[in-house]
Amino acid sequence: MAPEPIISVRNLVNRFGRQVVHEGLDLDVMPGEVLGIVGGSGSGKSVLVHTMLGLRRPTSGEVLFEGKEISQLSEPELRAVKRRYGVTFQHGALFSALTVAANVQMPMREYLDLPNDVLDQIAMLRIRMVGLQPDAVVKLPSQLSGGMIKRAALARALALDPTLLFLDEPTAGLDPISAAAFDELVNYLRKSLKLTIVMVTHDLDTIFATCDRVAVLVDRKIIVDTLAGIVQNPHPWIREYFHGPRARAARQEN
Amino acid sequence: MQQQVRHRHQASFKGFRYDFGDVGLLQFIELRVVLGAHQHRHIRAQLAYGLQDTEFDIGLRERNDEGGAVLEPHRLENFSVRAIAVHHRITGFAGLAHAARVHIERNGFEAPLLRYKREILNSRMPTASRLCVRLRSAWSASCRKTMTTSGGVPRTPMATTIIVVISKPQGSRWEHGNAIRGTGKSATVCYDRRMPAATASTTLLAMENGADGMTLGLKGDWRLDNAAAIASALAEVGAAESQRMTVDFAGLTAIDLPGAWLLRQHLDALQARGVVVDMAAPVPEPFAFIAEITRETPVPVASEGQGLPLLARTVAAIGRESVEQVKDARGALGYLGRIVHTGVQALGSVKRLRLPAIVRQVYETGIAAVPIVSLIAFLISVIVAYLGADQLRQFGADIYTVDLVAVAVLRELGVLLTAIIVAGRSGSAFAAEIGVMKLNDEVDALKSIGVNPLEVLVLPRLIGLVIAMPLLTIIADLMGLAGGAMLSSLLLDIPFSQFLQRMQEILAPTTFWAGLVKAPVFALLIGMVGTYRGMQVRDSSRELGRLTTVAVVQSIFLVILADAIFAVVFVEIDF
Numbered sequence: 001m002a003p004e005p006i007i008s009v010r011n012l013v014n015r016f017g018r019q020v021v022h023e024g025l026d027l028d029v030m031p032g033e034v035l036g037i038v039g040g041s042g043s044g045k046s047v048l049v050h051t052m053l054g055l056r057r058p059t060s061g062e063v064l065f066e067g068k069e070i071s072q073l074s075e076p077e078l079r080a081v082k083r084r085y086g087v088t089f090q091h092g093a094l095f096s097a098l099t100v101a102a103n104v105q106m107p108m109r110e111y112l113d114l115p116n117d118v119l120d121q122i123a124m125l126r127i128r129m130v131g132l133q134p135d136a137v138v139k140l141p142s143q144l145s146g147g148m149i150k151r152a153a154l155a156r157a158l159a160l161d162p163t164l165l166f167l168d169e170p171t172a173g174l175d176p177i178s179a180a181a182f183d184e185l186v187n188y189l190r191k192s193l194k195l196t197i198v199m200v201t202h203d204l205d206t207i208f209a210t211c212d213r214v215a216v217l218v219d220r221k222i223i224v225d226t227l228a229g230i231v232q233n234p235h236p237w238i239r240e241y242f243h244g245p246r247a248r249a250a251r252q253e254n
Numbered sequence: 255m256q257q258q259v260r261h262r263h264q265a266s267f268k269g270f271r272y273d274f275g276d277v278g279l280l281q282f283i284e285l286r287v288v289l290g291a292h293q294h295r296h297i298r299a300q301l302a303y304g305l306q307d308t309e310f311d312i313g314l315r316e317r318n319d320e321g322g323a324v325l326e327p328h329r330l331e332n333f334s335v336r337a338i339a340v341h342h343r344i345t346g347f348a349g350l351a352h353a354a355r356v357h358i359e360r361n362g363f364e365a366p367l368l369r370y371k372r373e374i375l376n377s378r379m380p381t382a383s384r385l386c387v388r389l390r391s392a393w394s395a396s397c398r399k400t401m402t403t404s405g406g407v408p409r410t411p412m413a414t415t416i417i418v419v420i421s422k423p424q425g426s427r428w429e430h431g432n433a434i435r436g437t438g439k440s441a442t443v444c445y446d447r448r449m450p451a452a453t454a455s456t457t458l459l460a461m462e463n464g465a466d467g468m469t470l471g472l473k474g475d476w477r478l479d480n481a482a483a484i485a486s487a488l489a490e491v492g493a494a495e496s497q498r499m500t501v502d503f504a505g506l507t508a509i510d511l512p513g514a515w516l517l518r519q520h521l522d523a524l525q526a527r528g529v530v531v532d533m534a535a536p537v538p539e540p541f542a543f544i545a546e547i548t549r550e551t552p553v554p555v556a557s558e559g560q561g562l563p564l565l566a567r568t569v570a571a572i573g574r575e576s577v578e579q580v581k582d583a584r585g586a587l588g589y590l591g592r593i594v595h596t597g598v599q600a601l602g603s604v605k606r607l608r609l610p611a612i613v614r615q616v617y618e619t620g621i622a623a624v625p626i627v628s629l630i631a632f633l634i635s636v637i638v639a640y641l642g643a644d645q646l647r648q649f650g651a652d653i654y655t656v657d658l659v660a661v662a663v664l665r666e667l668g669v670l671l672t673a674i675i676v677a678g679r680s681g682s683a684f685a686a687e688i689g690v691m692k693l694n695d696e697v698d699a700l701k702s703i704g705v706n707p708l709e710v711l712v713l714p715r716l717i718g719l720v721i722a723m724p725l726l727t728i729i730a731d732l733m734g735l736a737g738g739a740m741l742s743s744l745l746l747d748i749p750f751s752q753f754l755q756r757m758q759e760i761l762a763p764t765t766f767w768a769g770l771v772k773a774p775v776f777a778l779l780i781g782m783v784g785t786y787r788g789m790q791v792r793d794s795s796r797e798l799g800r801l802t803t804v805a806v807v808q809s810i811f812l813v814i815l816a817d818a819i820f821a822v823v824f825v826e827i828d829f
Contacts, residue, residue, distance in 0.1 A: 096793060096794035096795050096796070097794045097795060097796035108478075112478065112479060112481065112482075113482065114481050114482050114485075115482060115485065117485070118481050118482060118484075118485045118516065121485075121515065121516055121519055122478070122481065122512045122515065122516070125511060125512060125515040125544075128547045128548060129511070129543075129547055131547070140793060140794060141793075141794070142792065142793030142794060143793075160478065161477075161478055161510055161511065161512070192539075192543045192546075193511070193543075
């Protein structure tokens with residue numbers, strides 16, 4: 001029996017006024033995979049992720065989380081679903097008034113009733129997991145470098161041991177060394193924690209280093225295939241994307 | 255039936271942090287089923303749904319002291335002995351709660367006669383007997399008490415008390431009220447919210463002292479949801495002194511990273527105290543991950559100044575605050591200097607004055623504020639005129655109301671009210687706008703383009719406000735006088751023409767200017783404070799809010815202070 005998808009998007013339509021972003025889009029996220037979502041600027045990657053997270057109500061179509069329609073869920077059920085996924089946003093979206101430790105503890109405070117010393121200890125675990133130095137816990141987000149912010153955001157996303165992780169542009173704005181380290185971290189966490197990861201990225205190196213399957217948003221639809229398959233796809237935009245000068249370099253490396 | 259009872263329990267426990275369907279609840283139930291005479295049917299209904307589960311046919315036989323079998327109860331009074339046993343299966347099945355002991359007493363005057371331990375417990379709970387021994391002494395006394403109070407009036411000589419102590423945290427007492435009280439008619443299930451981690455010690459950890467040190471048997475669910483219980487269970491390990499410790503993972507149902515991390519941290523602390531810790535294979539997966547991420551030794555974070563006594567801390571705080579204030583004042587002075595410098599430079603060319611921006615600021619700080627300024631000036635002068643007329647009428651000096659209103663509005667009220675409203679509207683807007691731009695690095699972007707942010711962001715706002723404020727003041731003056739005139743004609747029978755005539759008689763030519771001349775000064779103060787605080791924003795949204803508040807409060811304060819100085823100076827120079 002084929003495994004059930006964690007998230008399926010069925011016949012999704014998203015429209016802003018007269019502008020159609022998605023038109024009858026289908027997508028399945030299978031457990032344990034790393035799915036990369038790519039697409040040109042303005043092709044609706046973020047809109048798609050926001051819809052999958054239930055942060056945005058689609059114009060029509062449905063999003064199923066483990067077979068259950070997200071928009072039909074009651075408040076407690078939705079909370080239970082939200083507990084199962086962790087999200088990092090493109091710019092980190094760390095709460096600027098809170099220290100890194102408090103940022104990481106925030107979801108745990110929301111969902112669990114734990115004493116402070118336990119929270120501190122678990123926050124330290126998350127911070128070590130993502131490879132931040134222990135002295136980072138007392139820092140404010142503004143005192144962190146770009147790479148550290150990404151890691152701290154990942155630590156917060158991992159706070160509740162999610163099964164599903166959404167990463168929005170996890171390596172954007174990082175130097176190649178930090179980006180490679182982040183790729184390695186993602187691979188490592190995925191292997192050790194058996195996470196399912198949905199990743200929006202433009203970074204070809206990241207795609208080749210981490211993704212099992214790639215979903216390309218073109219012409220308001222989505223084309224999903226394995227990494228090897230998508231490279232062979234005849235669609236002109238995809239060809240351009242994976243066979244442009246930058247892609248060649250990235251493929252050679254991996 | 256089973257479903258029904260289950261639903262009822264779930265309903266009655268709604269709002270509690272555990273679903274009753276969750277075995278977690280059993281952790282802190284002490285279930286005493288008191289069987290008097292005919293109440294068995296009541297009790298059955300009160301028992302947790304698990305008791306009704308007959309899937310497993312583990313029987314509990316009652317025996318008397320000599321080991322002989324006892325007669326089965328009457329069918330209608332069937333206190334399902336088997337059900338109790340099944341209940342244990344439930345607890346054992348979950349691996350969370352332990353039936354530490356089951357007492358079956360013949361009557362209230364004998365000591366507990368029978369203790370069924372292992373026989374009635376699930377085979378997966380090998381430690382039950384030990385737990386029973388540990389708890390025995392603590393519970394003997396209360397068993398008897400229960401007998402005399404609740405089972406005190408046995409209808410039949412065969413009154414039976416069954417006490418099932420499911421568990422109790424080591425070293426803690428059952429609070430009054432969290433026991434289950436049998437009233438003789440029925441048994442009530444009580445629990446205590448205050449003890450969510452009640453059974454941590456008995457359900458998550460089993461400590462066993464052997465020849466080669468202590469064995470730490472991990473049991474049950476060591477996952478994040480249970481973290482509080484895990485932490486309190488681990489806290490007890492520290493108290494146990496042993497030089498060697500072996501951790502056994504055999505009894506574990508589940509462990510995740512946080513659980514493993516808490517254990518690892520605790521073991522590290524023990525190792526630091528010289529305890530030798532071994533882990534019996536197979537070690538669960540998360541530990542390998544933890545070993546991986548802690549390869550570098552943690553750096554302890556030193557906190558500064560915490561050990562100081564209160565007095566020293568207070569002095570230090572005052573000192574720090576004073577230094578901050580001095581720095582702040584110097585910073586403000588420097589800011590003033592930079593603005594003057596930028597302003598003088600910008601005056602050199604029309605392009606650098608950025609006329610469109612200035613016009614926009616005049617519109618936003620001036621024209622957009624006209625309705626509210628007019629309304630407030632009008633109302634305040636009505637109030638002043640009303641109060642004044644009321645007082646002056648007593649002397650027959652009604653006509654002086656005109657003097658009062660005209661002088662007060664023109665010299666003070668018009669400009670001061672305008673300044674306060676503008677400080678609230680535009681001072682805060684300046685601080686917030688510039689603050690957000692700072693947070694978004696827009697100010698740095700301007701600098702990098704080679705544009706002076708003071709010239710683009712601050713000067714147009716200042717110049718715009720300096721233009722707008724006097725205009726607003728004139729409008730406020732007009733509306734104030736109109737308010738006074740209206741009130742005079744309605745209340746004092748001073749017609750409008752007479753009001754005007756009287757005004758012309760009494761007003762010195764300077765009165766109007768004495769008010770108006772203050773407007774640009776106030777405008778500068780408000781604009782400078784607002785933009786300065788905005789420029790100070792960095793790092794966080796909280797700073798933005800704080801500095802916006804500071805901007806408004808400080809600019810109003812400075813406006814009033816400046817007004818006081820003006821008042822004194824004008825009197826001195828007879829302006």
